[in-house]
Amino acid sequence: MHLxxxxxxxxxxxxxxLAPGPDNFGVLGLGVSTGRRAAMGFALGCAAxxxxxxxLAVVGVSALLAASPIALKAVQWMGAAYLCWIGxxxxxxxxxxxxxxxxxxxxxDADRFLPHFRRGLIANSINPKVAIFFLAFLPQFLSPSxxxxxxxxxxxxxxxxxxxxxVFGSIALGSGWIGGKLRDNPVIQNLLEATTALLFLGLxxxxxxxxxxxxxxxxx
Numbered sequence: 001m002h003l004x005x006x007x008x009x010x011x012x013x014x015x016x017x018l019a020p021g022p023d024n025f026g027v028l029g030l031g032v033s034t035g036r037r038a039a040m041g042f043a044l045g046c047a048a049x050x051x052x053x054x055x056l057a058v059v060g061v062s063a064l065l066a067a068s069p070i071a072l073k074a075v076q077w078m079g080a081a082y083l084c085w086i087g088x089x090x091x092x093x094x095x096x097x098x099x100x101x102x103x104x105x106x107x108x109d110a111d112r113f114l115p116h117f118r119r120g121l122i123a124n125s126i127n128p129k130v131a132i133f134f135l136a137f138l139p140q141f142l143s144p145s146x147x148x149x150x151x152x153x154x155x156x157x158x159x160x161x162x163x164x165x166x167v168f169g170s171i172a173l174g175s176g177w178i179g180g181k182l183r184d185n186p187v188i189q190n191l192l193e194a195t196t197a198l199l200f201l202g203l204x205x206x207x208x209x210x211x212x213x214x215x216x217x218x219x220x
Contacts, residue, residue, distance in 0.1 A: 045120025054157025
């Protein structure tokens, strides 16, 4: 693989990671409403999820998924349901502090790294939009005279995950710092967390309403 090819890919991956989407919106919302640890956990979990999509692209599972409308729709609903679950958990934490509901212990994980890392990893891994994106994007940077295709895809996927970790991690740190200034007021904290919960619910609706057919099927 040529250096110019890799530099072009890295710059493109950084720009794509900055583009508005459920991952960086989720990191931003958690950073402002919950704190740096939660946001950083979710950020690195989302970045790690890119490795899962790289593996799926290498072994051909993403291609099979894109070719099966039923399987694609099933994963689409799974991803939306998981985003709804994250939003509901955040909303329950807000209501618990207000005394409206009794939680089962999830409130204590609100600002911890590992629970949000798992959430970010799962949310990204079962997002069919990311699977289709990797299937369409990574092969554009393959070199026919370079390493085997699977090796090139693996390297490109790893680089994309590192770029995503850099961008999402920066968003986590910045939003966590801003949120730290705002969360001193309990009313503002509750409002921020409720807004973040609604953000995840809105992302779930957006995913359900998305047309996930491959480009060839849309243009046919």
